[in-house]
Amino acid sequence: MKPPAPYNEPVRGYAPGTPERESLSRRLDQMAAEVVEIPMVIGGEDRRTGSTFPAVMPHDHAHVLGTVHQGGEAEMADAVEAAERARPEWSSAPWEDRAAVFLRAADLLAGSWRDTVNAATMLGQSKTAQQAEIDAACELCDFLRFNVDYMLRIYEEQPLSPPGAWNRMDYRPLEGFVLAVTPFNFTSIAGNLPSSAALMGNTVVWKPSQTAALSAHHLMRMLRAAGLPDGVINLVQGDPASMVASALADHRLAGVHFTGSTTVFRGIWRQVGEQIDRYRNYPRLVGETGGKDFILAHASAEVPALATAILRGSFEYQGQKCSAASRVYVPRSLWPELRERLGDEVPGIAMGDVRDFSNFMGAVIDRRSFERQRAAIEEARGDGYEVLAGGGTDDSRGWFVRPTVIVAQDPDARLLRDELFGPVVTIHVYADGGFEDAVELVDRTSPYGLTGGVFATDREAIRLAENRLRYSAGNFYINDKPTGAVVGQQPFGGARASGTDDKAGSLWNLTRWVSPRAIKETFDPPREYRHPYQG
Ligand code: NAD
Numbered sequence: 001m002k003p004p005a006p007y008n009e010p011v012r013g014y015a016p017g018t019p020e021r022e023s024l025s026r027r028l029d030q031m032a033a034e035v036v037e038i039p040m041v042i043g044g045e046d047r048r049t050g051s052t053f054p055a056v057m058p059h060d061h062a063h064v065l066g067t068v069h070q071g072g073e074a075e076m077a078d079a080v081e082a083a084e085r086a087r088p089e090w091s092s093a094p095w096e097d098r099a100a101v102f103l104r105a106a107d108l109l110a111g112s113w114r115d116t117v118n119a120a121t122m123l124g125q126s127k128t129a130q131q132a133e134i135d136a137a138c139e140l141c142d143f144l145r146f147n148v149d150y151m152l153r154i155y156e157e158q159p160l161s162p163p164g165a166w167n168r169m170d171y172r173p174l175e176g177f178v179l180a181v182t183p184f185n186f187t188s189i190a191g192n193l194p195s196s197a198a199l200m201g202n203t204v205v206w207k208p209s210q211t212a213a214l215s216a217h218h219l220m221r222m223l224r225a226a227g228l229p230d231g232v233i234n235l236v237q238g239d240p241a242s243m244v245a246s247a248l249a250d251h252r253l254a255g256v257h258f259t260g261s262t263t264v265f266r267g268i269w270r271q272v273g274e275q276i277d278r279y280r281n282y283p284r285l286v287g288e289t290g291g292k293d294f295i296l297a298h299a300s301a302e303v304p305a306l307a308t309a310i311l312r313g314s315f316e317y318q319g320q321k322c323s324a325a326s327r328v329y330v331p332r333s334l335w336p337e338l339r340e341r342l343g344d345e346v347p348g349i350a351m352g353d354v355r356d357f358s359n360f361m362g363a364v365i366d367r368r369s370f371e372r373q374r375a376a377i378e379e380a381r382g383d384g385y386e387v388l389a390g391g392g393t394d395d396s397r398g399w400f401v402r403p404t405v406i407v408a409q410d411p412d413a414r415l416l417r418d419e420l421f422g423p424v425v426t427i428h429v430y431a432d433g434g435f436e437d438a439v440e441l442v443d444r445t446s447p448y449g450l451t452g453g454v455f456a457t458d459r460e461a462i463r464l465a466e467n468r469l470r471y472s473a474g475n476f477y478i479n480d481k482p483t484g485a486v487v488g489q490q491p492f493g494g495a496r497a498s499g500t501d502d503k504a505g506s507l508w509n510l511t512r513w514v515s516p517r518a519i520k521e522t523f524d525p526p527r528e529y530r531h532p533y534q535g
Pocket of ligand 1: 182208240242245264290291322492493
């Protein structure tokens with residue numbers, strides 16, 4: 001049996017006057033006018049606890065979109081039991097049945113659910129229409145469709161069978177439940193982490209980010225509409241540290257599929273390590289974490305392309321992409337022109353409520369992020385830095401931080417090293433002729449290794465950067481911004497402090513959710529124990 005071939009979901013433009021814009025605007029108005037009740041979903045049943053927190057709009061934080069019911073240890077224990085109850089049937093279901101659920105989900109998302117999931121992402125996570133479209137609609141459709149193809153490529157990988165025997169690999173789902181812990185910044189990742197493990201036959205407990213509760217709620221409804229059986233994915237909400245800790249304490253934990261910050265993932269790894277004697281299996285730990293992603297310009301770079309990469313790569317979705325460019329290295333010879341371009345463009349970047357389609361940026365996700373950006377900008381007003389553009393902050397209505405360009409004299413400055421996860425980019429100008437030293441700087445300055453790009457027209461410079469920066473980025477770009485990886489085209493993930501580099505949306509990731517069994521069947525077994533040489 002062959003499922004439909006995967007393809008990248010075409011990105012809609014939402015230009016003025018188009019039917020897609022009208023339809024999305026209508027859905028935005030409807031969803032902004034209601035306050036939905038957001039239950040957990042355990043064993044296929046809605047679970048309300050009465051203990052709630054609000055889901056708000058980051059760009060209008062007094063506006064409540066939903067009331068989220070949260071659980072504690074008891075709900076987490078129920079979710080684990082529900083996943084375990086569903087496991088025997090789901091793990092032995094034919095792959096066609098599992099694939100059909102997620103392929104149907106992809107088509108629902110591309111069609112009748114598109115506006116709802118996009119609008120939830122815009123309102124709840126402050127993405128513009130374009131940023132929601134490439135994430136919540138297109139990338140998630142791509143994950144759902146391409147993963148089916150990757151699953152079959154894994155299944156096709158079979159050992160040699162010489163005459164007289166049939167050797168085969170049985171790609172068993174893991175023996176236990178998978179815990180998916182997902183970040184706020186990509187609805188596609190929130191959907192992919194539980195569904196990729198489930199596609200491979202696992203049952204899952206899913207704990208989404210508290211600041212993406214609205215889109216998680218609609219994704220869960222959509223998966224159920226696609227026919228996902230009860231208990232295969234169980235959605236829980238609540239205090240992250242205690243809920244995750246109670247799942248990690250269960251001896252049936254078979255894997256953790258995590259995306260989020262480095263600190264949290266290290267905490268999860270540590271807890272698993274400390275409890276290693278308790279588990280039935282060694283839990284698979286897959287984590288995609290933080291980044292301090294670079295753009296390195298060579299003297300031969302084209303400045304307009306470089307400036308555009310910085311503007312888009314650093315400021316789209318308010319710099320809240322793990323892949324966002326947040327440190328830039330430029331030779332002195334190019335600096336006057338680049339400085340002028342950024343100085344001209346940045347103040348004009350439109351920012352505001354994402355329902356106004358003329359905006360390029362919305363607000364940062366929450367008060368904590370707002371304060372982190374504000375503190376960094378304050379720091380940059382001190383010695384050793386210059387705030388070249390932006391720097392304004394305003395939390396009166398939403399958590400707004402103007403796109404900000406900082407220049408750091410010291411190549412080891414904190415703002416060139418630490419992830420800020422906001423619309424703040426720091427530039428270091430290096431001496432002409434110092435490209436090789438700049439390459440070394442890029443490699444050693446930050447503990448991360450997620451994404452990065454080199455801008456140059458000189459082939460030797462490109463070759464040098466590509467070779468020397470081999471471990472500095474898991475996704476390396478040449479004359480392109482370091483964001484915007486597409487499923488099936490640039491498998492995504494990095495190493496060092498950026499994660500386990502299992503490449504989301506690829507067969508390398510899916511191999512982590514199976515435990516292969518090798519089977520040998522002998523057709524005509526020997527019936528004599530003595531060997532011929534003994535004759
Ligand atoms: P986060 O680490 O704050 O949260 C991620 C998830 O972990 C959420 O579900 C959260 O509720 C949970 N969590 C928070 N504290 C926890 C704790 N103490 N114990 C257990 N779980 C806990 O991250 P975020 O703010 O949602 O996302 C931003 C981070 O994610 C950035 O560092 C970014 O670089 C990273 N990220 C990485 C990738 C990638 O592919 N490498 C993709 C997206 C985001």
